[in-house]
Amino acid sequence: MYGSGRAEEFVGQVIKHVGRSSVFITTKILPDRLVDKELVLKATRESLRRLGVSSADLVLIHWPNEELSITEQVRNFEVIYEYGLTRYIGVSNFDTAQLREAIEAVKKAEIVVNQVHYSVLTRHYVEKELLPYCVENNITIQAYTPLERGNVVVNPTIVKIASRYGKTPVQVALNYLISHKNVVAIPKSESINHVQEILGATGWRLKLEDLEYIKRHA
Numbered sequence: 001m002y003g004s005g006r007a008e009e010f011v012g013q014v015i016k017h018v019g020r021s022s023v024f025i026t027t028k029i030l031p032d033r034l035v036d037k038e039l040v041l042k043a044t045r046e047s048l049r050r051l052g053v054s055s056a057d058l059v060l061i062h063w064p065n066e067e068l069s070i071t072e073q074v075r076n077f078e079v080i081y082e083y084g085l086t087r088y089i090g091v092s093n094f095d096t097a098q099l100r101e102a103i104e105a106v107k108k109a110e111i112v113v114n115q116v117h118y119s120v121l122t123r124h125y126v127e128k129e130l131l132p133y134c135v136e137n138n139i140t141i142q143a144y145t146p147l148e149r150g151n152v153v154v155n156p157t158i159v160k161i162a163s164r165y166g167k168t169p170v171q172v173a174l175n176y177l178i179s180h181k182n183v184v185a186i187p188k189s190e191s192i193n194h195v196q197e198i199l200g201a202t203g204w205r206l207k208l209e210d211l212e213y214i215k216r217h218a
């Protein structure tokens with residue numbers, strides 16, 4: 001889905017350059033591959049070939065296949081753990097009920113991640129329902145689109161809090177997310193300057209009262 005596999009090939013070149021042990025590799029499997037174990041194995045092996053590695057750290061179901069039961073698709077999917085093609089498995093875009101069924105369905109592997117859309121501007125469902133369930137069940141939420149594709153920089157509440165801390169709005173928006181238990185964020189950038197700014201989101205913490213302020217106003 002990402003450049004017809006070219007994104008994985010590019011990541012593979014980077015891995016060669018920086019060394020396998022210095023990166024945590026996550027990739028995803030499209031839902032239509034989940035109809036049988038052979039297809040799942042084939043798709044994963046092709047991903048690994050493009051990445052130039054013998055196993056991934058984490059492979060996710062990109063989103064649930066609506067044509068199959070969650071139990072059936074997760075049992076087909078976990079074959080990649082049994083074959084040693086990944087250290088961990090996870091899901092993406094699963095709601096709480098789907099996640100619960102997935103956790104109950106696995107036999108050999110454990111679901112460790114649910115990658116979902118979560119940002120200061122898109123947070124109600126996650127915070128009200130999904131995140132409490134994940135904390136209780138030791139699942140990590142990976143927040144995708146955590147910068148709302150750059151739109152957090154113009155949110156007046158985020159801009160206001162940022163100026164109080166001497167941080168940028170991007171840093172506040174990401175710090176807000178990772179201040180929640182069991183949450184990591186996966187911002188994307190093609191600019192070195194933006195990556196450096198993103199790095200400044202860690203190593204400090206928003207005060208509880210400011211997290212609450214953001215929840216009330218952003």
Ligand SMILES: NC(=O)c1ccc[n+]([C@@H]2O[C@H](COP(=O)([O-])OP(=O)(O)OC[C@H]3O[C@@H](n4cnc5c(N)ncnc54)[C@H](OP(=O)(O)O)[C@@H]3O)[C@@H](O)[C@H]2O)c1
Nearest residue numbers: 092144145146147148149150170187188189190191194197
């Ligand atoms: N599982 C799923 O279904 C799913 C769906 C969507 C996305 N994702 C994943 O989530 C990750 C990120 O999501 P996303 O790309 O949708 O959204 P995002 O990270 O919220 O936004 C990326 C955009 O923000 C800009 N940006 C980054 N740093 C910035 C900064 N410091 N200041 C201003 N703008 C900045 C980037 O521009 P520059 O490149 O110019 O910095 C880029 O246009 C991706 O890795 C993607 O694969 C997963």
